[in-house]
Amino acid sequence: MRDPLPRTPVGLDGVVAAETVLSHVDGAAGRLIVRGHDLETLAGMPFEAVLALLWADLLPGSPDAAAIHTALGRARLRAFDLMLPRLAATEGLSPVEGLRLLLGALGDGEAEPHAVLAVAAVPVFVAGLTRRRAGQAPVAPDPARGLADDFLTMLRGAPAGAEAVEALETYLVTVADHGLNASTFAARVIASTEAGLFSAVIGALSALKGPLHGGAPGPVLDMLDAIGSEAAIGPWIDDALRRGERLMGFGHRIYRVRDPRADVLKGAVSRLRGAGNRIGFAESVEREALARLAAAKPLRPLDTNVEFYTALLLEALDLPRDLFTCIFAMGRMAGWTAHVLEQERSGRLIRPQSRYVGPMPAASVRGAA
Ligand SMILES: CC(=O)SCCNC(=O)CCNC(=O)[C@H](O)C(C)(C)COP(=O)(O)OP(=O)(O)OC[C@H]1O[C@@H](n2cnc3c(N)ncnc32)[C@H](O)[C@@H]1OP(=O)(O)O
Ligand SMILES: O=C([O-])CC(=O)C(=O)O
Numbered sequence: 001m002r003d004p005l006p007r008t009p010v011g012l013d014g015v016v017a018a019e020t021v022l023s024h025v026d027g028a029a030g031r032l033i034v035r036g037h038d039l040e041t042l043a044g045m046p047f048e049a050v051l052a053l054l055w056a057d058l059l060p061g062s063p064d065a066a067a068i069h070t071a072l073g074r075a076r077l078r079a080f081d082l083m084l085p086r087l088a089a090t091e092g093l094s095p096v097e098g099l100r101l102l103l104g105a106l107g108d109g110e111a112e113p114h115a116v117l118a119v120a121a122v123p124v125f126v127a128g129l130t131r132r133r134a135g136q137a138p139v140a141p142d143p144a145r146g147l148a149d150d151f152l153t154m155l156r157g158a159p160a161g162a163e164a165v166e167a168l169e170t171y172l173v174t175v176a177d178h179g180l181n182a183s184t185f186a187a188r189v190i191a192s193t194e195a196g197l198f199s200a201v202i203g204a205l206s207a208l209k210g211p212l213h214g215g216a217p218g219p220v221l222d223m224l225d226a227i228g229s230e231a232a233i234g235p236w237i238d239d240a241l242r243r244g245e246r247l248m249g250f251g252h253r254i255y256r257v258r259d260p261r262a263d264v265l266k267g268a269v270s271r272l273r274g275a276g277n278r279i280g281f282a283e284s285v286e287r288e289a290l291a292r293l294a295a296a297k298p299l300r301p302l303d304t305n306v307e308f309y310t311a312l313l314l315e316a317l318d319l320p321r322d323l324f325t326c327i328f329a330m331g332r333m334a335g336w337t338a339h340v341l342e343q344e345r346s347g348r349l350i351r352p353q354s355r356y357v358g359p360m361p362a363a364s365v366r367g368a369a
Contacts, residue, residue, distance in 0.1 A: 013253070017350065018180060018188055022054060022338050025179040027254035032261065034177055043264045047147055047172045048072065051119065051334050054177060058341035059113060068116070073143025075112045075120030076150065080141055082106070082121075083128050087138065090129045096209050096325045098129040103205065106198040114197040115337035122330040123151035130155060130323060148172055151330065152317075163272060164317055168327075170268040171313055174261045175306065175328055177335030179254070183207040183214065187336045191343040192350040200343075204336045205329050211248070214328040218321040219248040220311035224278070224285060233288045241296050247289050249308030258303045265309035272316045282312050 024033040032039040035053045042050055049065040051072075056062045063071065082105045090098035102125040103118075110117055128138040131154075139154045148169040152160035178184070187204035191197070208214035227236045240247060252259060269279055286304055293302040314324050 011253075012352075015352075017185065017352070018339075018343070018346075020180070020339065020342060022335065022342060023177040023179050025254050027252070027256050030255060030257040030260050032178065039174065039260055039264060042173050042176075043170050043268075045173060047169050047176070047331070047334070050173045050176050054334050054338040055115060055341070058338055058345070059115060069146060070143075071113070071116045072120045072147055073141070073145070073150075075117045076124050076141035076147075077143060078110070078112055078117060079106075079121035079124040080128075080138070083125055084138070087128055087132050090132065095126065095129060095323050096205070096215075096329075099125050099326050099329065100202060100205055102129065103198065103202050108196045108198065115341060118197060118201050118337055119333045120147070122326070122333050123147055123154065126323065126326045126330065127151055127154035130320070131157075147330075167268050167272050167313060167317060171265065171310065171327070172331035172334075174264050175310070175331040177332070177338065181213070182210075183332065184335055184339050188339050188343040189350045191340040192348065194344070197337060197340045197344075200340045201333060201336045204332075208329055208332065209325055212246075214325045214332070216248045216305075216307035217311035217314065217324040217328070220308055221315055221321050223248055224282060224311075227285060230281070230284055233285055234292070237285075237289055237292050241292060247293065249305060249311065250289055250293060251302045252305045255303060255305065256301045259305045261306040262304045262309050265306065265313050269309060269313045269316050272313075274316065278315065279312055282308070 022035060025031075026033070034042055034050070035056070037053070042053075046065060046069075048068045051068050052063065052065045055068070061067075083102055086102055086105050090101055093101060099122065103121065106114070106117060106121060108114075112120075124141055131138055136157070139157050141150055141154060143150075145153060146165070146169070149160065149165045152164060152168060180188070183204040186207040187200040190200040190203045211219055227233055237247065266279075286308060290303065310328070311321075311324065314327060315321065319327060
């Protein structure tokens, strides 16, 4: 007998790998609680206020939203200086690869609190690398602006309207934290080795990049484009399911009902002028997809996840679809940093077990010497 471990499904379903005060995902009820607040009550708050909630008791002095606004403005200036000499190296990389490269400029010796600098750096880097590939010079941050507002200003080279800022802010808050999802788990594993916050969030970004996690919203739009017309919806979905493909923006490891973030984001898209036609089509696709998924997988409830209306919202904001994962990272950096700080406080190495199912040596040489 060389296998004392019970057979378990791979994927860590249902395994508790950390205790957290940060967020709770109730998959049966379709409820997301962030530090004692339902998502729906957070959705109107500034991103800086949600950062104050997530970082409370984890950052020295538990700064409030106003102090975080000031600290993030200062840190964006620092990130801009770090970015300038490295921007050329992002040539030829996808935006998320470029962001990963630029985050590598954040060294453990930085004076700003690392959580603050990591959150501040994402909008600066994403705006800078997007402008560079369009042949435009980077725009310096304005520390007086809020993070969402400054990102759109740095990206476009001109202030964005209040409606767009509010919609982006709703998005950033909605995706700020979500229990022990794959990227946050990756961050906590890296933090548990005491490798430092910047290493942990670069690892998290690498996990987010995949199409089964934060890479899904771009492909949601690809799917809507490929379907093309109302008449094609049913046959297109049937063909995709027949080929064994996954419909992007549907299904979730934890939710067995509709992801509560979907409706918050759908509301935000609906409030944006000019988003009307595409949202009507998206609703038809969603309706048909849910009916067909229920018929195809009767034993596995599959509902709409956050990425479906993320795609619609970011498209309505006129953001290029290959930036969507970077913008997800802009919001999720809040949660990653808070989880890293919490993990560093608990201080225990995360090291699960694998079950060896490979061959044993033909003849034992142990003890022969
Ligand atoms: C922010 C986020 O990360 S939200 C998720 C974003 N990702 C997506 O939208 C990609 C599409 N969705 C998926 O791939 C999955 O639903 C995931 C990755 C999100 C969750 O996957 P898991 O919990 O591992 O589900 P699992 O792989 O066990 O799937 C169970 C069954 O449902 C099917 N299924 C799951 N999601 C989908 C989907 N979107 N479309 C079609 N079938 C699906 C699987 O093929 C599988 O069927 P089978 O039992 O006949 O083989
Ligand atoms: O929780 C998950 O597994 C994926 C997800 O929705 C997120 O990270 O926002």
